[in-house]
Amino acid sequence: MEAFTVDDIPLIKPGDDIAAIICQRVGLEDGDVLVIASTIIAKAENELFSLDNITPSARAIGIGKKDGKDPRLVQAVLDRCSECFVESPVMLVQSDRAHVCINSGVDDSNVENDLLADLPRDADASARIIGERVEEITGCRVAVVVTDTNGRAFRLGQTGVAIGLYHATPIYYWRGKKDLFGYEMQISEEAVADEVAAAANLLMGEGSGGNPVVVVRGTSLFTGGKTSACQLYRPDNMDIIKKALRIFKES
Amino acid sequence: MEAFTVDDIPLIKPGDDIAAIICQRVGLEDGDVLVIASTIIAKAENELFSLDNITPSARAIGIGKKDGKDPRLVQAVLDRCSECFVESPVMLVQSDRAHVCINSGVDDSNVENDLLADLPRDADASARIIGERVEEITGCRVAVVVTDTNGRAFRLGQTGVAIGLYHATPIYYWRGKKDLFGYEMQISEEAVADEVAAAANLLMGEGSGGNPVVVVRGTSLFTGGKTSACQLYRPDNMDIIKKALRIFKES
Numbered sequence: 001m002e003a004f005t006v007d008d009i010p011l012i013k014p015g016d017d018i019a020a021i022i023c024q025r026v027g028l029e030d031g032d033v034l035v036i037a038s039t040i041i042a043k044a045e046n047e048l049f050s051l052d053n054i055t056p057s058a059r060a061i062g063i064g065k066k067d068g069k070d071p072r073l074v075q076a077v078l079d080r081c082s083e084c085f086v087e088s089p090v091m092l093v094q095s096d097r098a099h100v101c102i103n104s105g106v107d108d109s110n111v112e113n114d115l116l117a118d119l120p121r122d123a124d125a126s127a128r129i130i131g132e133r134v135e136e137i138t139g140c141r142v143a144v145v146v147t148d149t150n151g152r153a154f155r156l157g158q159t160g161v162a163i164g165l166y167h168a169t170p171i172y173y174w175r176g177k178k179d180l181f182g183y184e185m186q187i188s189e190e191a192v193a194d195e196v197a198a199a200a201n202l203l204m205g206e207g208s209g210g211n212p213v214v215v216v217r218g219t220s221l222f223t224g225g226k227t228s229a230c231q232l233y234r235p236d237n238m239d240i241i242k243k244a245l246r247i248f249k250e251s
Numbered sequence: 252m253e254a255f256t257v258d259d260i261p262l263i264k265p266g267d268d269i270a271a272i273i274c275q276r277v278g279l280e281d282g283d284v285l286v287i288a289s290t291i292i293a294k295a296e297n298e299l300f301s302l303d304n305i306t307p308s309a310r311a312i313g314i315g316k317k318d319g320k321d322p323r324l325v326q327a328v329l330d331r332c333s334e335c336f337v338e339s340p341v342m343l344v345q346s347d348r349a350h351v352c353i354n355s356g357v358d359d360s361n362v363e364n365d366l367l368a369d370l371p372r373d374a375d376a377s378a379r380i381i382g383e384r385v386e387e388i389t390g391c392r393v394a395v396v397v398t399d400t401n402g403r404a405f406r407l408g409q410t411g412v413a414i415g416l417y418h419a420t421p422i423y424y425w426r427g428k429k430d431l432f433g434y435e436m437q438i439s440e441e442a443v444a445d446e447v448a449a450a451a452n453l454l455m456g457e458g459s460g461g462n463p464v465v466v467v468r469g470t471s472l473f474t475g476g477k478t479s480a481c482q483l484y485r486p487d488n489m490d491i492i493k494k495a496l497r498i499f500k501e502s
Binding site for chain 2: 001002003004086092099100149152153154155156157158159160161170171188189190191192194195196198199201202203219231232233234239240241242243244245247248251
């Protein structure tokens with residue numbers, strides 16, 4: 001397996017054709033996985049907003065005061081989630097755009113003119129549009145993984161995770177396979193799309209040397225079938241930690 | 252960055268010299284990261300046990316009955332944790348050997364003669380011993396990451412994570428760096444050791460084609476300083492999810 005950055009990606013502006021920009025800068029092969037940071041997709045899709053147009057509610061002002069945050073930013077986060085599991089010191093929410101994350105995925109870094117970036121509205125659709133366009137330009141069959149960086153329970157630091165998929169296997173099921181001694185493995189589900197996102201994030205960087213596009217070659221992530229990052233999200237009724245956070249909030 | 256398996260690793264037995272076994276099969280370079288599945292380290296260190304010698308408590312029998320599990324296995328898990336956050340349907344615990352995980356890290360796959368594998372007793376020490384021995388044999392300066400696979404909150408599937416480090420940076424701190432527009436980034440901590448573990452896990456497999464050793468080349472994970480996987484574990488007093496799980500358990 002190898003992973004390499006697509007170099008010299010320009011600053012992305014609303015309306016930019018990310019697929020064309022990538023194809024001008026790298027030679028792709030069948031089965032390659034294009035891993036793309038959600039921030040540049042949000043910029044291309046013009047999912048940007050300014051705090052100037054936001055009037056914070058009393059609740060947002062309260063949270064902001066407690067944690068020294070701009071209450072308009074707090075309001076933006078509240079406006080973009082269906083449920084807020086933890087309000088302070090960080091806002092852990094069920095984002096309207098699919099996954100559980102901090103701050104509804106609102107990103108205030110690497111965006112110009114005091115604008116903030118949202119998550120892409122439908123990252124699976126973004127992945128599909130870019131993937132189909134890449135296939136049209138190159139004739140190669142590729143997978144696309146749109147990434148965000150998320151914190152984790154019990155562990156410090158963030159890792160890359162998949163929030164949008166096109167022709168990329170989300171989870172590999174080892175269930176029913178034989179182990180080294182021929183015993184049938186009870187159950188093992190490997191979140192391969194998140195592992196590819198994590199591998200790519202090692203090369204992306206977050207500071208001024210940001211590389212928003214990485215090619216991962218030599219994995220078996222590509223699949224002909226339709227896939228969705230939603231296949232990576234734990235259903236609400238199977239999520240003990242969400243249940244616990246709800247009870248904790250009321251306590 | 253590239254990652255490749257070290258092929259033809261034999262079945263590891265107690266007392267085996269994993270470092271020598273690796274060095275006979277691969278040419279290493281300065282800065283390489285050796286990623287090693289904890290199971291083979293546990294085998295080499297003879298951290299194996301049989302259920303035959305375990306007498307389950309009433310609590311273990313109760314949990315076992317509820318979830319159709321061998322009560323001796325449940326007892327083994329209880330014996331190996333300081334705290335059990337969730338008992339059913341899976342046992343989510345604070346393992347005595349450091350991290351929060353399912354089943355105290357007890358592994359009943361890929362171990363012969365009906366034995367089960369524990370986690371290594373001190374995976375940082377295991378990483379150090381292997382790393383120093385590799386350096387002695389090859390003259391190369393390498394990093395070592397010992398891995399386990401863990402589930403995640405809110406997301407399905409498991410990913411590789413680091414549970415033992417030698418000369419490997421656990422977390423990269425972007426705090427204070429400038430973003431693309433020269434703004435100082437507020438805070439960003441990237442769990443690079445876990446990302447390398449995830450990348451390697453893509454190549455390890457879990458079934459009969461298991462590859463327990465992967466070399467990751469071309470990252471900046473190597474560091475001359477002393478590091479520990481404990482630097483990846485969220486301190487108890489900073490862990491809202493642990494607090495919530497404790498309250499949920501009492502509710």
